[in-house]
Amino acid sequence: MNAVVVHNLSKNYGKKNEIKAVKEISFEVSTGELFGVIGPDGAGKSTLFRMLTTLLLPDNGSASVDGSDIVKDFKAIRNKVGYMPGRFSLYQDLSVEENLNFFATIFNTTVKKNYDLIKDIYVQIEPFKKRKAGKLSGGMKQKLALSCALIHRPVVLFLDEPTTGVDAVSRKEFWEMLMKLKSQGITILVSTPYMDEAGLCDRIGLMQNGKLLSVGTPKEITASFSQTLLEVKSENMYALLQQLIAYDSIMEAYSFGEYHHAVMKENFSIEKLQQYLEEKGNKNVVIKNTVPTIEDCFMQLMKK
Amino acid sequence: MRTLKFLLQKEFKQVFRDKSILRMIFIMPVMQLIILPWAADYEIKNINLVVVDHDQSSYARQLVSKITASGYFRLDKYTTSYKDAMKEIEDDHADIILEIPVSFENNLAKTSSANLFMAANAINGVKAGLGTSYLQSIIRDFNNDIRMQWIQQPRFDEAANIDIRYSNWFNPQMDYKSFMVPGILAILVTMVGSFLAAMNIVREKEIGTIEQINVTPIKKYHFILGKLIPFWILGLVILSIGFLIAFLGYGILPAGSFFAIYVFAATYLLAVLGLGLLISTYSSTQQQAMLVSFFMMMIFVLLSGLYTPIDSMPEWAQWITKFNPVTYFIEVMRMVVLKGSSLSDIRYNLFIILAFAVVLNTWAVFSYRKRS
Numbered sequence: 001m002n003a004v005v006v007h008n009l010s011k012n013y014g015k016k017n018e019i020k021a022v023k024e025i026s027f028e029v030s031t032g033e034l035f036g037v038i039g040p041d042g043a044g045k046s047t048l049f050r051m052l053t054t055l056l057l058p059d060n061g062s063a064s065v066d067g068s069d070i071v072k073d074f075k076a077i078r079n080k081v082g083y084m085p086g087r088f089s090l091y092q093d094l095s096v097e098e099n100l101n102f103f104a105t106i107f108n109t110t111v112k113k114n115y116d117l118i119k120d121i122y123v124q125i126e127p128f129k130k131r132k133a134g135k136l137s138g139g140m141k142q143k144l145a146l147s148c149a150l151i152h153r154p155v156v157l158f159l160d161e162p163t164t165g166v167d168a169v170s171r172k173e174f175w176e177m178l179m180k181l182k183s184q185g186i187t188i189l190v191s192t193p194y195m196d197e198a199g200l201c202d203r204i205g206l207m208q209n210g211k212l213l214s215v216g217t218p219k220e221i222t223a224s225f226s227q228t229l230l231e232v233k234s235e236n237m238y239a240l241l242q243q244l245i246a247y248d249s250i251m252e253a254y255s256f257g258e259y260h261h262a263v264m265k266e267n268f269s270i271e272k273l274q275q276y277l278e279e280k281g282n283k284n285v286v287i288k289n290t291v292p293t294i295e296d297c298f299m300q301l302m303k304k
Numbered sequence: 305m306r307t308l309k310f311l312l313q314k315e316f317k318q319v320f321r322d323k324s325i326l327r328m329i330f331i332m333p334v335m336q337l338i339i340l341p342w343a344a345d346y347e348i349k350n351i352n353l354v355v356v357d358h359d360q361s362s363y364a365r366q367l368v369s370k371i372t373a374s375g376y377f378r379l380d381k382y383t384t385s386y387k388d389a390m391k392e393i394e395d396d397h398a399d400i401i402l403e404i405p406v407s408f409e410n411n412l413a414k415t416s417s418a419n420l421f422m423a424a425n426a427i428n429g430v431k432a433g434l435g436t437s438y439l440q441s442i443i444r445d446f447n448n449d450i451r452m453q454w455i456q457q458p459r460f461d462e463a464a465n466i467d468i469r470y471s472n473w474f475n476p477q478m479d480y481k482s483f484m485v486p487g488i489l490a491i492l493v494t495m496v497g498s499f500l501a502a503m504n505i506v507r508e509k510e511i512g513t514i515e516q517i518n519v520t521p522i523k524k525y526h527f528i529l530g531k532l533i534p535f536w537i538l539g540l541v542i543l544s545i546g547f548l549i550a551f552l553g554y555g556i557l558p559a560g561s562f563f564a565i566y567v568f569a570a571t572y573l574l575a576v577l578g579l580g581l582l583i584s585t586y587s588s589t590q591q592q593a594m595l596v597s598f599f600m601m602m603i604f605v606l607l608s609g610l611y612t613p614i615d616s617m618p619e620w621a622q623w624i625t626k627f628n629p630v631t632y633f634i635e636v637m638r639m640v641v642l643k644g645s646s647l648s649d650i651r652y653n654l655f656i657i658l659a660f661a662v663v664l665n666t667w668a669v670f671s672y673r674k675r676s
Contacts, residue, residue: 053519078521089512093321094314105310106522148516 001067003156003187004029004052008061011047017059021047023210024061029189029203034182037191038198038294039207045191046086048207049160052189053083066155066187079107082154086161088141092134096125096144099133100151107152117184118147121177139170146177150186157181159190163197175200195295206298213301218294225292225300227251230270231259234282243280247273254299259288261296307522311530315504319534325500333492333542337549340488341481351435352380354389354398361409367446371402376438393425400424400435412450474559474642481554486637487610489546493539494604494630497573499597501535501580506593509584528669532577539573540566559644568636568650572657575629578664585671604630629660 005028013019022044029035037045050056052065054074062069068076090099100122104111115122125143128136133144142162149157159178163171175197178188182202190201198204199218206213206221214221232253234240241260244253249268253260262273270287277285319325353371357364372379380398383389392398403421412418422439424432475482508514517527543566550556558565583600587593605611607621608630614622625631632653639645647654 055515055518075521078519081519083516083519085512085515087512089516091314091318091513092511093318098314098317102310102314103516103520106307106517106520108307108521 001031002028003031003033004035004063004065004189006048006052006061006063009048009051009058009063010060011044011051011056012059020210022051022058025207025210025212026061027205027212027215029187031187032182032185034178034188034190034200034202036198036201036204037189037207038193038195038204038298039191040193042209043207044210045207046160047210049083049158049189049191053081053158054078055083079152080155082149082152082157084145084149084157084159084162086164088145090133090141090145090148093132095130095132096136097129099144100147103148104151109152111151114151114153117153117181118150120180121150122147138166139173142166142170142174143177146174150181154186156187156189159188161191161193163192163194171197195293195298198294204294206294206301208298208302214297221294221297222292225297227266227300228264228268229290229292229296230262230264230273231256231286231288231290232262232273232277233259233284233286234277235284236282239280240277240282243277243282247276249273252299252303256295259290261290261299263296263300307526308529311522311526312533315530315534319504319538328500329496329538329542330545332495333489333546334549336488336492337485337546338553341484341554348431348434348438349376351377351400351431351438352392352398353377353439354381354383354392354401355379356383356386356389356401356403358384358406359404359408360384363409363412363450364404367404367443368402370446371439371442374438374442376435393423396425398425399428399431400439402439482556482642483638484610485550485554485556486641487608487634489543489550490630490633490637491605491608491610492546493543493569493573494576494633495601496542497535497539497576498580498583499593499601500538501531501577502583502587502593502597503590504535505531505581505584506587506590510589524669524672528581528672532581535577535580536570536573539576540569543569556641558641560640560646564640564645564647564650565637567647568633568640568654568657571654571661572629572633575657575660575664578661578668579629581668581672582664585668604628607631608634610634629657632657 007026008024009022009026010020010024011022013021025044025048037048039045047056051058052063052070054070054077057071062071064070064073065077066080068074068080070077091102094102100111104114111118121143125136125140125147128140133141136144146159146162149159163174166174171194178190179200182188192198201218203215203217204221205215214224216224232240232244237255237260241253241255244250244260244262247253247262249265249272251263251265253262255261274285274287277287319329355368357368368379368382371377377400381389381392386401386403389398389401389403393401401421401423403423405419405421408418408420420443422436424436426432505514508517547558547562579600583593583596587596603624607617607625608614608628609625610630614625614631617625636645636650636653639650
């Protein structure tokens with residue numbers, strides 16, 4: 001059974017509905033899956049999550065979470081989903097412990113009953129349980145928010161940009177926690193603007209301008225990249241990029257870490273490219289074949 | 305019930321942790337009740353008077369000493385030149401000029417009539433108006449005294465003479481404070497009930513916690529009750545603190561029963577809490593709520609009969625006061641505290657406030673949405 005089924009879901013904002021935040025999105029998430037919605041800021045990820053957690057009413061289309069319709073059975077959904085908004089939204093003037101107890105109570109449960117689920121996360125902030133939530137560090141706030149979202153043992157967990165603004169170490173830790181939760185059978189939907197986190201998900205959906213560009217496992221998505229991808233480096237990187245873009249047999253070129261990535265048209269030759277670049281006065285030109293990443297796929301899908 | 309209990313627990317924890325709200329709740333009434341009744345006083349004293357005495361007769365001096373002996377006037381200058389007196393007004397040293405013409409005494413004795421000239425600085429209209437009327441009544445009194453002196457016999461004189469003696473009912477000393485304190489208390493309760501509550505809910509919106517609450521299965525009425533009950537209690541606590549201060553500071557004890565006041569206040573708080581809830585559903589930031597509250601507060605204070613009697617307002621303004629819940633509370637407070645009205649005397653106000661409570665709360669509950 002699918003934990004989340006989304007069919008042609010749309011949401012518009014503005015007086016005349018002129019801002020189309022989510023445009024006819026359809027996808028499915030199976031039970032126990034870790035599904036990532038990947039896209040830049042303003043892609044419509046939060047709107048999608050807010051509709052699925054019954055905070056927003058969709059304008060069109062339908063969706064169900066754990067078999068309950070998001071419009072009709074919203075009361076049922078509120079009992080079984082956990083939602084962690086992008087912005088820290090717990091009571092800053094209540095302590096760690098009080099926040100957790102409060103959320104446990106309004107879900108009609110106790111911390112004790114579900115302690116096993118949050119134990120791994122909560123032990124890390126337990127030494128500060130008397131501290132006000134507002135006085136915690138970013139990473140600890142994150143853990144507290146996750147604990148609060150989990151306290152009623154949700155079937156589906158929605159995490160809206162949980163790692164935005166969190167340092168690299170905490171991000172890694174956070175993903176490890178998600179893996180553990182997944183192993184307990186919780187379906188997790190996570191949105192993130194970081195492409196490098198895509199590989200950690202079972203399946204991902206690439207989102208841009210309210211549309212879902214592609215859905216699949218990270219491998220499937222990278223495999224769908226049909227062109228040859230080269231990485232190119234030289235001493236003057238800025239001039240190099242201009243020259244690559246101007247080159248005939250290159251579909252597109254963009255900077256990618258210490259290299260530039262060049263998507264090649266068919267019937268190109270590395271030798272000719274090398275020659276062209278050296279003629280233009282580039283020194284120490286390095287050209288290599290490379291495997292496309294999610295980001296490359298995203299760049300390509302965006303252009304379509 | 306258990307959910308509600310926890311919501312209330314959380315709400316009280318938050319209120320008692322927020323130092324600024326706590327200060328507002330407990331220091332504000334104390335300050336307002338201690339300072340305002342002394343300052344916001346309509347009784348005009350220390351009216352500066354310049355006397356221009358061209359006559360310099362004994363009657364003139366008698367008149368002046370009678371005026372200054374009244375306690376309302378302070379003799380700023382005693383002069384013989386009108387120019388000097390005008391200068392005093394221009395320099396803002398004097399409020400009223402009384403000019404006694406040449407041969408004031410002579411005319412009075414010979415023709416039984418004499419003229420006096422009075423000029424008031426009307427920049428402060430209240431002071432000018434009250435000052436001249438005080439002065440007039442003193443002069444009238446003086447006039448009567450003279451007539452009494454002249455018409456000695458026969459004892460039963462044929463000229464009818466009406467002597468007016470008045471007593472101030474319900475506030476025998478005409479003490480302005482016992483008039484103001486109940487009114488200020490009403491305003492305080494209104495502020496806590498509506499604006500603090502509104503601010504509190506909007507704060508949850510602003511911080512985003514309301515979002516987290518909205519995804520929970522918590523019931524709408526639980527959340528609303530969880531917000532309203534603490535402020536309902538706080539409102540009654542402030543009222544009690546206010547009465548304690550009124551007693552300790554001014555010796556004011558309600559002539560009527562506390563029961564009547566609290567029954568009315570409890571109902572009244574329901575109405576203003578509804579107003580607070582309504583403000584909060586229509587504002588998304590504390591700043592917005594604050595500005596709306598400020599606007600309403602001005603209307604509440606100025607169009608409630610706290611400072612100026614409603615009967616002297618133009619008719620359209622009187623209509624507005626009918627839609628101002630504060631009006632009814634201030635009226636009830638004054639009725640019960642000063643006049644000793646009972647619950648059955650204030651039933652009309654009670655019903656109106658009950659209607660306010662029903663309308664405002666229904667409107668607020670309908671416009672509060674857990675989802676958009």
